[in-house]
Amino acid sequence: MGYFRENVEKCEGYEPGFQPFDSAQDRPVQPNVIKLNTNENPYPPSPKVMEAIAGIGGEQLRRYPDPAGGVFRSAAAEVNGVSADCIMCCNGGDELLAMAFQAFCDEKRPAAYPVPTYSLYPVLARLQNCEAIEIPFDGEFNLPAKLAGTGAAMTIVCNPNAPSGSFVGVGELATLADEVSGILLIDEAYVDFSEDNCAGLVKDFDNMILLRSMSKGYSLAGLRFGYAIAQPSLIEGLMKVKDSYNVDAIAIAAATAAIKDQGYFKENVEKVKKARELLTAQLRALKFKVGRSYANFVLAESKERKAEEIYNKLVERNIYVRYFDLPGLGDKLRITVGTEEQNDRLVLALKEILSE
Ligand SMILES: Cc1ncc(COP(=O)(O)O)c(C=O)c1O
Numbered sequence: 594m595g596y597f598r599e600n601v602e603k604c605e606g607y608e609p610g611f612q613p614f615d616s617a618q619d620r621p622v623q624p625n626v627i628k629l630n631t632n633e634n635p636y637p638p639s640p641k642v643m644e645a646i647a648g649i650g651g652e653q654l655r656r657y658p659d660p661a662g663g664v665f666r667s668a669a670a671e672v673n674g675v676s677a678d679c680i681m682c683c684n685g686g687d688e689l690l691a692m693a694f695q696a697f698c699d700e701k702r703p704a705a706y707p708v709p710t711y712s713l714y715p716v717l718a719r720l721q722n723c724e725a726i727e728i729p730f731d732g733e734f735n736l737p738a739k740l741a742g743t744g745a746a747m748t749i750v751c752n753p754n755a756p757s758g759s760f761v762g763v764g765e766l767a768t769l770a771d772e773v774s775g776i777l778l779i780d781e782a783y784v785d786f787s788e789d790n791c792a793g794l795v796k797d798f799d800n801m802i803l804l805r806s807m808s809k810g811y812s813l814a815g816l817r818f819g820y821a822i823a824q825p826s827l828i829e830g831l832m833k834v835k836d837s838y839n840v841d842a843i844a845i846a847a848a849t850a851a852i853k854d855q856g857y858f859k860e861n862v863e864k865v866k867k868a869r870e871l872l873t874a875q876l877r878a879l880k881f882k883v884g885r886s887y888a889n890f891v892l893a894e895s896k897e898r899k900a901e902e903i904y905n906k907l908v909e910r911n912i913y914v915r916y917f918d919l920p921g922l923g924d925k926l927r928i929t930v931g932t933e934e935q936n937d938r939l940v941l942a943l944k945e946i947l948s949e
Contacts, residue, residue, distance in 0.1 A: 604719040607712065610915055627938055629929040630913040632755075632783070632890050634812035636864065636932070638847075639857040642813070645850035649843055658842040661832075665840075665849045669805075669820055672852055673792040678825040681832060682840045682848075686782050686806035686819035690717055692834045693747060693802065697776050698723035702746035707737050709921045710751045711780065729921075734759035734884070741772035748773045751780040753787055756917065756927040758886030763789050770798040776827075778802045782819075783888035785810025785862050786869070792822060799824050802831075809889055810862050811851040818848040865889050869930045875940045876928075879947060890929045897947055900926050906946045912939055 595602050610631035662682035670677040683689040694717040698704050704718050705726035718725035726745055728737040734757045740748060750769070753760045770777045781803050784790040791803055803822040808814035818840060821831060840848075851858070873891055876883045882894040895903055904916040904926060915927040930936065 598722075600719055600722045604716060607716045611913060613913065625911050627912045627931065627935050629890075629931050629935065629939060630915045630927075631814070632809060632888070632929045633814045634809060634861065634865065634889065635930070635935060636812055636861050638812040639851050639854040641850040641854045641857070642847045645846040646843060649846055653842045653846075656842075657838050658840065658845055660837050662840050662845045662848075665818075665820070665845050665852070668849050668852045669822075672855065673822055675792065675795060675822060676825075678828060679795060679822055681821040681823075681828045681835070682845070683819045683821060683835070684839045684844075685808065685817040686780070686804045687713060688817075688835075688839060689802075689804050689819055689821050689831075690714070690778075690780070692831055693776070693778055694718065694721040694723070696831055696834045697747040702775075703743070704747045704749065705740060705743040705745035706749040706751070707740060707754075709756065709917075709919060710749075711755045711782075712917070712919070714749055730754075730757070730759075736761045736765055736769065741769055744774055746775040747778055748775065749778045749780060751782075752791075753783045753887040755783065755888065756890065756915070756922065756925075757884060757892050758783075758888040758890060759884060760787055760789075760887040763791055763794065766791055767794050767797070770794065770801050773800070776800050776802060778804065780804045782806040783809055783890075785858075786866055786889045787887040795822050795824060799826060802827060807848050807851060811848075811858060812861065813848065813851055816844050816847055818844050865930050868933050868936055871933065872928070872930055872936045872940070875936070876943075879940070879943055890927050892925050892927050894925045900924050903943070903946055906949075907939075907942060910942045912942055914939075 613626050665682050666677040666680040669680045690713060698721050700722050703724035703726050706714050707730045708727040715725050726743045728739050730737060734754060766779060777800055779791050781790055795801055805820050807818040869886055873883050876893050880896055883891050901916055907914055
């Protein structure tokens, strides 16, 4: 018998996007690499974040942090128009997903979600030893009608969806929350780049959990901070699953400064959205099929060349995008929206590759 539980032994584990790293200097490689593969924000976080980190004193590090991250809860509650007891801080949105699988799913309690979507969900299902009911999206990424009737203990809808960037309307998600028999977790990791979100629905549904991330719209992927929005009864239950001190003192201070600086955040998001529209037009001009994106990435289908070949040729030029060798995605590349300058360099490289 192996040391691991059978489902852990058999599980492949999640494969994060490649992070080019300069091990000699112990810091990420920056100058000549264009990194458009993990949906990071191309702009730095608010200067207020750096001030907050610089202001951390030894006393705050000597003591354990506030287990609930109260200052962040209040700030996030204000931004989202809910009360502070509807917010739970997490060590990145991914931690909330892991907690939700632990809290709601097991051998007899399946999870369901439309596919293709975030490839972490099946890994967490496998680790939790629960069945994953995967319902295919149609070609337009509309919500599959069958999703409502699976009987799953937890249904997940990633909205905007990764890697398609497509968006399901808030009204449709309200209907789904009414129809599913268990939890409806709406993964809004990319919602900062959309026109709408589900925060206004939480008061109406005691089975709805929203996932938010500070990694994308707030440029804090390295900090590891996310949060849940749900009715207090669900937040209280999820708190039982979380590590007592899941977010540290530095992260609480930095994430609070970021979410309070809504002016900087909105300006930053607008720049990314503008660059996204330009990139979409540039890719379409190169004959890629690109659907409308509501996130900070686009999914580009290659008609002319194999997506994997383009991916490899981009790597040769130090440009990293994401290629998934998965059903429905093998002919596509997911490209994070960079600065306009980075996007132009990508487009130039693609022009070269397609003319070879
Ligand atoms: C769809 C989706 N959900 C959640 C996350 C989690 O983000 P984080 O843990 O950085 O907050 C990601 C990260 O890439 C994501 O793509």
